[in-house]
Amino acid sequence: MKQKLNAKLSLLVIVSTLLVLLLTACGQSDRVTLKVFNWGDYMDTSIIADFEKEYNIKVIYSTFATNEDMYVSLKSGGNSYDVAFPSDYMISRMINEDMLHTIDMNNIPNYKYIDDKFKNLPFDSNNEYSVPYLWGTLGIVYNKTMVDDPVDSWEILWNEKYSKQILMLDSQRDSIGITLKMLGYSMNTKEEDQLEEAKQKLIEQKPLVLAYVGDEVKDKMVGGEAALAVVWSGDAVAMKWENPDLEYVIPKEGSNLWFDSAVIPKSSKHKKEAEMFINYLSEPEVAFRNTDYIGYSTPNKETMGMLDQELIEDSTAYPSDAEIENCEVFEDLSDTLQIYDRIWTEIKSS
Amino acid sequence: MKKSMIAYPYLVWMIIFILVPLLLIVFYGFTKTTDQGIVFTLDHFKRFFEPIYIMVLLRSLYLALICTVICLLLGYPLSLILASKEYRHKRVLVLLVVIPMWMNFLLRTYAWLTLLEKNGVINTFISFFGLPKMELLYNQGAVVLGMVYNFLPFMVLPIYSVLIKIDKSIIEAAEDLGADSKTIFGKIILPLSLPGIVSGITMVYMPAVTTFVISRLLGGGQFTLIGNLIEQQFVYTGEWGFGSALSIVMMILILFSMAIMSRYEKEREGGGLF
Structure with a gap:
């Protein structure tokens, strides 16, 4: 039996x-x-x-x-x-x-x-x-009616004046990358102490961040829900078409060129x-x-x-060579990606 | 014999879509690829016991608990109203509970985004009366709200279905014997509706623990829950091993709580969904 x-x-x-194969x-x-x-x-x-x-x-x-x-x-x-x-x-x-x-x-x-x-x-x-x-590039899009400081550095994303008006990208490499750039390191670093420093910075920034978003960033910025956001240049072009108050900047410390x-x-x-x-x-x-x-x-x-x-x-879509001088292209990080993932989890669950 | 023939398609279905994926998860969870090929390992589980991941798990359990308690507090009185004979608009109310479930879950959650945002419907309404705007979106409250909104029907319906089955003659008998409404509720209705409450709690708690869409959309990615962590392992880092280990831990937790629940349920009779 x-x-x-x-x-x-x-x-x-x-x-x-067999059925699955079929x-x-x-x-x-x-x-x-x-x-x-x-x-x-x-x-x-x-x-x-x-x-x-x-x-x-x-x-x-x-x-x-x-x-x-x-x-x-x-x-x-x-x-x-x-x-x-x-x-x-x-x-x-x-x-x-x-x-x-x-x-x-x-x-x-x-x-x-x-x-x-x-x-x-x-x-x-x-x-x-x-x-x-x-x-394109990665940069900051900001609403001219809401930001009165000059926007030329990633530092502005750490400015307490804009608490809860900052949108960050929900993307490990981009968010950690721009922090590394602000600290003067390479976006492709594999040095753990540099990554640790970037992590501390991002944890420090977290109370000021309204949200970590994906594609919603376009709607949010066009609708005036936030003052500053990290976005890709092409999205910035589209956003400026819809809301002329928006402006796009590649920070002077350099950014990602992709x-x-x-x-x-x-x-x-x-x-x-x-x-x-x-x-x-x-x-x-x-x-x-x-x-x-x-x-x-x-x-x-x-x-x-x-x-x-x-x-x-318009330098949003076609930046001059001077503007992209400090920009870096991402390299494949292979195993270091696991460290990025851990850091990102720590930031988001802090 | 005939009956078992009919069961075959379901068996095949279950093997393809439940058993095989489950075995795959166990396989990925306990192995890793090295230069020597695939070897057995417990590394993924060890990694889970690092403080950050335990924190994520505890937060998921905590938020789901809050959500379940609120659902119960809101859902039980609602079920009582729905089940009571006297209430005239009962049908309309049942419909109102069920209608949102006809709409896609993701759409409903997106709708909350528009309602809660700074220039959204609710804040516009508030500022119309000269009140200051509130930060409604992207905080823990918004995540809990989203969960309660989405899972409330799963609390109401099982309790409701148990309540309407309660034999009215028992209540009448209690009344004849002089029990006041407080006693009737405490000694008859509540104990008899326990199976419904138990299955309601399970039905709400489980999806609440594992949700990842609600915490991402309404929490603005700031509240990583265990569901987000698992998703991240599969679609972003490609660490299927760790993701599978997380899923296994999650499943064990759920099985464990179901076992406790069902034990409790057996002592009473029937009515449960499981």
Whole structure:
């Protein structure tokens, strides 16, 4: 009797596993299907519709919220994507872990439109794995009607006058990074005593912070809920469109300079089509529609020529070389990330 | 034989979506990948016993406790009103308790963001009467409010369902024997409704301990709860081992409290949800 039950149970387990395999394997069709994985609210989706029509390729578009989300999705292997848009440090991590295909630049003729400034960057020094998509900085956005001190340093986020009017990013690397910058250290430090110092600073700041937020920061700042916030430049451009009282500054101590680039994960089964898609995105006309829609800065020389002079001159989107002189690009921290995580937990539960 | 055939799809379902994930969690919780391959380890559990993580756990338990107590204090009288024969607008009231549950949980929580913020509905209303604006959002109170709002129906409904099943003749008998309403409540209604209270408490306490959306949205990320910690391990740091260990500790705690509760429940009769 017992034996019979066991046999039944094992049969059940086998059937269940088969079912799982079956369910994940379905969904094939003749037309090539390209799976694109991008940040939320980070592409004019009408571009995708046009691409589908022009090349007779079906595109499945999904989004993620952070680099780490994307990394975990790809790493766990459950999903195969053909094109993804990670940032600098994540690209180097993925290259190190052999997660990316090299891109055949002969298939991306539009690569010539990318400004030389954005080529040979440290995370992909031979331009083998990535095609720049958009770029920007991290800085402070403030409401001119609520802040009367000059905003030029991260120190203002520690000013008690603005208690409960400060919004910080709920992101470990960015929040710890700007504190390190304020203290005069590198954003990529692995020195524990420097990180400890940054931790103390952030704990000290906590009573002044209204909240640690994600995407809500846009609504909050536009609605005048807070005076100061740490944001990415592209979001700042969009916020200034909606509320002219807002201004964006890259603090003098320097900040984070970041690049999001298109890559082809190893799990991709349609490398050729993925390259077609990346090439399409780099077409000046298409890149213009995209940057005009989302507000982030384009690395495409031709596209820049099409933009409003006003936007080009606005240092929020296109800062001068002097402004980004002290800025750093994130590097992959590998194991030190665990220390960051612990520090961040300590700050948020203090 | 026929009956057991019908049960098979459910069994398959449970194996795929409950048993297998559970085994995976245990596997991740007790192993780590080294150069020699996957080895057994207790490191993840050791890490949990560091003071900061214990603090997070205690805060989660504390906030959930407050939430449960408030839910009980609000929910019990409400259930009494709903269950009483005399109250005419009973149906409307039951509907009002249930309707919010038809809406997505996340949307409801987002709605509170707009209500509570500095230029939000409530503060605009207050300042209309010349009163100073209040800091309503991004504090512990807001987190508890969010929890109470979202979980109150889970307290009300089990108590209500027990209360309406109480045999009215027992109460009538007590009245005939001269008991006043205080005695009737203390000696009859309350003891008979205990199973409902117990399952109400379990139904509220468990989701409250493990919530992570409410504490992030309404607490502004300043109140890390155990749920946030687990989420962070899986989606941010990719430390599945530690995340799994946290989940196991959480599950043991829940099983433990359920065992206590169900023991209590057995002494009385029926009515519980578990």
